[in-house]
Amino acid sequence: MQTAELKLKVVKEITELPDEQFIKVYDALVEVLHAPIRTPKFGSAKGLIAFMAEDFYAPLDDFKAYMP
Structure with a gap:
């Protein structure tokens, strides 16, 4: 169903x-x-991340085949 058809159907049902x-x-x-x-305002999420693993930036095992 197209968007226009859906809008008309909703309007008809509401009326x-x-x-x-x-x-x-x-x-x-x-x-x-x-x-x-x-x-969104720059910096509005500051302080919301309470924990980040120590190996967060470590390479993922799944991508070893693509790494040099």
Whole structure:
């Protein structure tokens, strides 16, 4: 099913809902569509990694055939 067909199907199903359900779905859609787009900030994950293995940068055994 194409995206346009799916959109039309969803709109049709939403418009056929009883009034109370339609209002709930409509309000939820408006909230999702008007949510601000958050952009990641440099350094915002600093301090989240609590543990890193000592051999983290060691070569993996699976790639030995490709290494010189």
